[in-house]
Amino acid sequence: MIIYGVALLAACLLAGLYLGELLGQLLGVQANVGGVGIAMLLLVLASSMQRFKPLVTGASASGINFWSAMYIPIIVAMAASQNVVAAVDGGLLALLAGVGAVVVSFALVPVLSRFGPQSEPLPPLEESNTKTGGGA
Amino acid sequence: METLVTVINANGLITAFAIVGITVWVSYVMSARLTAGRIHGSAIAIILGLAASYWAGSVTGGSRGVVDIGLLAGIGLMGGGMMRDFGIVSTAFGVHISELRKAGVVGVISIFAGVIVSFIVGALIAVAFGYRDAESITAIGAGAVTYIVGPVTGTAIGASSDVIALSVAAGVVKSILVMIGTPLVAKYIGLNNPQSAMVFGGLMGTTSGVAGGLAATDPRLVPYGAMTATFYTGLGCLMGPSILYFIVRALV
Numbered sequence: 001m002i003i004y005g006v007a008l009l010a011a012c013l014l015a016g017l018y019l020g021e022l023l024g025q026l027l028g029v030q031a032n033v034g035g036v037g038i039a040m041l042l043l044v045l046a047s048s049m050q051r052f053k054p055l056v057t058g059a060s061a062s063g064i065n066f067w068s069a070m071y072i073p074i075i076v077a078m079a080a081s082q083n084v085v086a087a088v089d090g091g092l093l094a095l096l097a098g099v100g101a102v103v104v105s106f107a108l109v110p111v112l113s114r115f116g117p118q119s120e121p122l123p124p125l126e127e128s129n130t131k132t133g134g135g136a
Numbered sequence: 137m138e139t140l141v142t143v144i145n146a147n148g149l150i151t152a153f154a155i156v157g158i159t160v161w162v163s164y165v166m167s168a169r170l171t172a173g174r175i176h177g178s179a180i181a182i183i184l185g186l187a188a189s190y191w192a193g194s195v196t197g198g199s200r201g202v203v204d205i206g207l208l209a210g211i212g213l214m215g216g217g218m219m220r221d222f223g224i225v226s227t228a229f230g231v232h233i234s235e236l237r238k239a240g241v242v243g244v245i246s247i248f249a250g251v252i253v254s255f256i257v258g259a260l261i262a263v264a265f266g267y268r269d270a271e272s273i274t275a276i277g278a279g280a281v282t283y284i285v286g287p288v289t290g291t292a293i294g295a296s297s298d299v300i301a302l303s304v305a306a307g308v309v310k311s312i313l314v315m316i317g318t319p320l321v322a323k324y325i326g327l328n329n330p331q332s333a334m335v336f337g338g339l340m341g342t343t344s345g346v347a348g349g350l351a352a353t354d355p356r357l358v359p360y361g362a363m364t365a366t367f368y369t370g371l372g373c374l375m376g377p378s379i380l381y382f383i384v385r386a387l388v
Contacts, residue, residue, distance in 0.1 A: 097258040
């Protein structure tokens with residue numbers, strides 16, 4: 001049943017957000033600390049556990065895959081509801097602070113990526129769409 | 137016409153699905169015809185969304201982009217935090233635990249590095265613009281972390297409201313720039329595997345920016361970047377009004 005997958009996804013998000021709120025309160029900050037990240041970990045764990053197998057295979061899986069495919073459209077809607085005018089009107093200081101933070105952070109990505117075990121570059125997108133099995 | 141408006145108003149979310157669908161279709165046609173596929177369709181769709189938001193914001197004077205146009209209010213529901221988080225979590229389906237483990241320690245380091253580096257850049261620019269009080273410098277530095285950390289920190293340490301508004305603006309600039317800039321620089325910063333995506337998410341931290349930027353680069357990287365990015369704002373809210381503020385206060 002498709003709804004089983006959707007329900008599992010919803011349960012993971014709610015549980016993650018709840019834990020994130022608790023973590024925030026524990027640390028005394030007015031923010032959800034990692035709630036979405038915790039939810040993602042819960043979903044990853046659930047999908048690798050035997051007990052949850054009926055919720056992550058077959059029709060149930062398509063309930064999760066549907067939302068995964070809706071992700072980019074949701075991001076487009078999110079982009080359309082950003083306060084772009086404020087960003088442009090913030091003046092030179094806001095612009096420089098934002099741009100500076102992004103440029104320096106971009107530059108640090110290859111520096112930090114060098115540490116720890118490396119992962120392989122993903123195959124080009126077209127290939128992965130026509131994947132016929134065999135790979136992980 | 138009046139009947140049509142009533143129908144649209146009563147079915148905001150459905151209208152949003154239709155409008156976003158048309159936008160995505162137009163974007164993919166533009167990507168194929170105008171750029172020969174060089175600029176990803178989703179990147180164009182995100183830029184169209186931002187452009188629409190700018191236009192709507194200038195016309196309505198509101199702060200929520202096209203959502204302030206009555207007929208498009210459903211876009212706010214579709215692109216709001218609830219659906220965004222639901223969508224992000226669903227992308228984790230199929231993530232390999234082994235890849236997450238690989239970037240474990242580096243991922244954590246990148247979150248700390250990201251918060252501190254963005255804060256320093258923002259704080260230095262505040263100083264360059266003539267701010268000399270610890271509260272303003274800290275608030276603007278925190279805004280360069282994310283547009284949530286800025287006001288949370290500014291309010292906690294008692295920065296003035298115009299400085300807090302500036303800090304929000306700096307954070308919004310950052311988030312939008314990450315959305316647009318990521319697909320352009322991805323090749324040059326090695327953003328093509330799960331491990332570097334986790335480092336990227338930790339360094340950038342702005343959830344909307346990382347989510348949009350990676351979606352436009354390679355949707356398969358989204359879950360890895362989002363995983364680390366979601367801890368960033370929390371850490372920023374923790375460090376901004378405390379240790380970072382104390383350091384700034386000691387320096388000025």
